[in-house]
Amino acid sequence: MTYIDTHSHLYDEQFDDDRDDVLQRAFDAGASKIFLPNINAATIEPMLLLAQANPGRLYPMIGLHPEDLGDTWREVLPMMEALLTEADHPYIAIGEVGLDYYWDRSLYQEQQEAFGIQVGWAIKYGLPLMIHTRNAHREMVQVLTDVLNRNIDISTSRHPEISESRNPEIPKSTGVFHCFGGTAEEAEELLSFDGFMLGIGGVVTFKKSPLPNVLREVVPLERIVLETDAPYLAPVPHRGKRNETAFMTEVIAKLAEIYSRDAEEVALITTENALKTFPKAK
Numbered sequence: 001m002t003y004i005d006t007h008s009h010l011y012d013e014q015f016d017d018d019r020d021d022v023l024q025r026a027f028d029a030g031a032s033k034i035f036l037p038n039i040n041a042a043t044i045e046p047m048l049l050l051a052q053a054n055p056g057r058l059y060p061m062i063g064l065h066p067e068d069l070g071d072t073w074r075e076v077l078p079m080m081e082a083l084l085t086e087a088d089h090p091y092i093a094i095g096e097v098g099l100d101y102y103w104d105r106s107l108y109q110e111q112q113e114a115f116g117i118q119v120g121w122a123i124k125y126g127l128p129l130m131i132h133t134r135n136a137h138r139e140m141v142q143v144l145t146d147v148l149n150r151n152i153d154i155s156t157s158r159h160p161e162i163s164e165s166r167n168p169e170i171p172k173s174t175g176v177f178h179c180f181g182g183t184a185e186e187a188e189e190l191l192s193f194d195g196f197m198l199g200i201g202g203v204v205t206f207k208k209s210p211l212p213n214v215l216r217e218v219v220p221l222e223r224i225v226l227e228t229d230a231p232y233l234a235p236v237p238h239r240g241k242r243n244e245t246a247f248m249t250e251v252i253a254k255l256a257e258i259y260s261r262d263a264e265e266v267a268l269i270t271t272e273n274a275l276k277t278f279p280k281a282k
Helices: 019-029 041-052 073-084 108-125 137-148 160-164 184-191 211-218 245-259 263-277
Strands: 003-005 031-036 058-060 094-100 129-134 175-177 196-200 224-226
Touching (some): 003 224, 003 245, 003 263, 031 245, 031 263, 041 058, 041 073, 073 108, 094 175, 108 129, 108 137, 184 196, 184 211, 196 263, 211 245, 245 263
Parallel strands (some): 031 058, 094 129, 175 196, 196 224
């Protein structure tokens, strides 16, 4: 059985002491590819070095996480976009981007502006999105809808990349709604975005999680990709420990139970979903 982990922060300092062992355990468990979402300017170099050391297996993304906006985001975003203009850049997606109002709403509008700009990159450069959303479902859907429909109220003089993305010949973006854990109604709304998948990880194994019922009711297996969000959100029976890609087998087993499929089929279908969503990783 082989699978793809579409969301792992293996460059995180929590793996500094045993990163090679973590990678070997992942490959031994069946991981064929691991995708690395970026977080901020400081994580670009370690992420790239890790991907370069594992060609054909580890793939980087580029983006500014909403919790890492800080005071310099207007300078950081142009720097990141410049990387996308380089010939043969290695980035397979725009991510991890989105909105997060769980801890702090002080940058309420700024988060939406930054997210809208990065959705514009996805359209402009033909890359999928890795979207993080926490306590911001309605705002995220609104920004994504506005940008995809090119009805955004963002200064194009300050952000020319947005105006350039208004070409109606440019295709709609695709991507993943990372770490989905919402209601059936929210799942249906997100699945209305053609080409987008729901990212499912360790939360689906939690004893009190309503996610299994939501998936069973409204989400086809053909609209799911696997993810760990390592080092976070380890599945049962590893809950509370540092997560790693090798633990994905627990998520696959739970999804096999939910969908009444065997684990091999779950791994195969979600792998196909991942490669369809992230074609640069083929």
